[in-house]
Amino acid sequence: MTYIISMFVPAVFAILGLAIIFRVPVNRIPACVVVGALGWLTYLVADHYLSSPVMGCFFGACMVGLCSAEASRIFKEAMTIFVIPGILCLVPGAKIFYTMEALIRNDIEDMAEIGVQTLMMAGAIAMGLLVMGALIKVFRALVSKTVTVKDKL
Amino acid sequence: MEKKRQKEILMLAIRAGNIMMKSGAEIYRVEDTIERICKSCGIDYVNVFATPTGIFVSTDNEEASNTVTYIKRVKSSETDLTKISRVNAFSRSFTTTDMTVEEGMKILDDIADSKPYPxxxxxxxxxxxxxxxxxxxxxxxxxxxxxxxxxxxxxxxxxxxxxxxxxxxxxxxxxxxxxxxxxxxxxxxxxxxxxxxxxxxxxxxxxxxxxxxxxxxxxxxxxxxxxxxxxxxxxxxxxxxxxxxxxxxxxxxxxxxxxx
Structure with a gap:
């Protein structure tokens, strides 16, 4: 638990900073930080209990996708504004470095292992966003359909 | 519709799309914005093909059969989510109110010139x-x-x-x-x-x-x-x-x- 908190608090400040660097409109920064924080929390919990950073990235990206779709609907904004700062935490920046470090140490086995994990984490982020995007589309189509059916009844 | 008028509308739409693409918007949003702006001004036929490095738009008009095509090379710059958000809001208000093209161009100039945080x-x-x-x-x-x-x-x-x-x-x-x-x-x-x-x-x-x-x-x-x-x-x-x-x-x- 302390581990999760110690990882969570700095990340929230990092998301805030990223929101400023990418110039999120001032009145949308709080929502943006909340979306990013929820995504990162999901990553931490999934990573901690499933002990798999790849699954963590997948669920984290799903969470970011879901929350930012909701946020963009509530605030009538482009979804990109909430997705970009939120997803950046999940990008395996450290893993990129460890891959390179293993290469310098001439440890090809290590490099291949970490490198594949890096690619899989990046792929998991992509999959998370894709799956969530598709699910939201289907869900909204279903909701609007049920509404029209009700109206007819 | 006159050819000159059609070109003005097209320039406005391209401008909006260019700002969005430069600021790091996704393709779908750029194409959708350009199409909506053109259609709201009564251009019947609009086809947009956008890539991260260029935007191609072709418009046609049934009554006068004026084909106007424009290619805009996009030079990408810093990610700026405020610009995306503002152009998004602009295209919504442009298509729903009777804003003139000149007014629209002024607003877009203002958005393009807006500076990031200090x-x-x-x-x-x-x-x-x-x-x-x-x-x-x-x-x-x-x-x-x-x-x-x-x-x-x-x-x-x-x-x-x-x-x-x-x-x-x-x-x-x-x-x-x-x-x-x-x-x-x-x-x-x-x-x-x-x-x-x-x-x-x-x-x-x-x-x-x-x-x-x-x-x-x-x-x-x-x-x-x-x-x-x-x-x-x-x-x-x-x-x-x-x-x-x-x-x-x-x-x-x-x-x-x-x-x-």
Whole structure:
């Protein structure tokens, strides 16, 4: 638990900073930080209990996708504004470095292992966003359909 | 509709699309915005093909059969989410109210000229981002303290290189090389500092998160060409970051600095 908190608090400040660097409109920064924080929390919990950073990235990206779709609907904004700062935490920046470090140490086995994990984490982020995007589309189509059916009844 | 009028509308739509594309919007949004603006002014036939480096629009009119086609080369610049948000709001109000094309052009000029947050605020945020990520990647308080100025310097270097239109590969390479050099010097001078969290924290400032996200969303909306282009961009940036840090560490090791 302390581990999760110690990882969570700095990340929230990092998301805030990223929101400023990418110039999120001032009145949308709080929502943006909340979306990013929820995504990162999901990553931490999934990573901690499933002990798999790849699954963590997948669920984290799903969470970011879901929350930012909701946020963009509530605030009538482009979804990109909430997705970009939120997803950046999940990008395996450290893993990129460890891959390179293993290469310098001439440890090809290590490099291949970490490198594949890096690619899989990046792929998991992509999959998370894709799956969530598709699910939201289907869900909204279903909701609007049920509404029209009700109206007819 | 006169040909001149049709061209004016097209220029407005292209302008809006260009601002969005430059600021890092996804293809679907750019194409949709251009199409909506043109259709709301009574152009019957609009076809848009947008890629991250160029926008192609062709419009046709049934009554006069004027075909006007325009190609706009897009030079990408900094990600600016406020511009995307504002152009989005503009296109909504333009299509629903009876705003004239001249008024619309004025608003777009205003959006294009709007400045990002002041430089020092962005540089301090960059320092905080790098330092916080160094904590996330297992750094201690000493690493946090070192990463703050290093992140600050890296961000300033990246803006400096961007000002002189150095391409993104060299930019990522140089910034990470600077981060690695500072981290190694710091870890050699202060025993409490380890260089790994410092470098990884700084790398997080330059990871291609925008490219990855946009590439996925382009694929999702069926724009394969730009999806592949942005995916390639993300990979190249990743390689450049790793190479920048790697080269410096290798050299440091070779000239007999503190061993890894």
């Amino acid at each position: 430089f020092w605020i962005r540089a301090i945020s960059a320092a905080v981002v790098a330092a916080c990520f160094s904590l996330v990647f297992g750094g201690a308080a000493a690493d946090f303290a070192v990463t703050l100025p290093v992140g600050f310097m890296c961000y300033i270097l990246s803006r400096f290189l961007e000002k002189y239109e150095i391409n993104f590969f060299i930019r990522g390479f140089c910034c990470c090389a600077l981060a690695a050099f500072c981290a190694l010097v710091a870890s050699a001078s202060f025993g409490a500092v380890s260089y790994v969290p410092v470098i990884t924290g700084c790398i997080m400032l330059f990871v291609p998160g925008v490219a990855i996200t946009n590439s996925i969303r382009d694929f999702l909306s069926g724009n394969m060409l730009s999806g592949v282009a942005r995916l390639a961009e993300a990979c190249i940036i990743g390689v450049s970051l790793a190479a920048g840090a790697g080269v410096i560490i290798e050299i440091w090791y070779m000239i007999g600095g503190v061993s890894l």
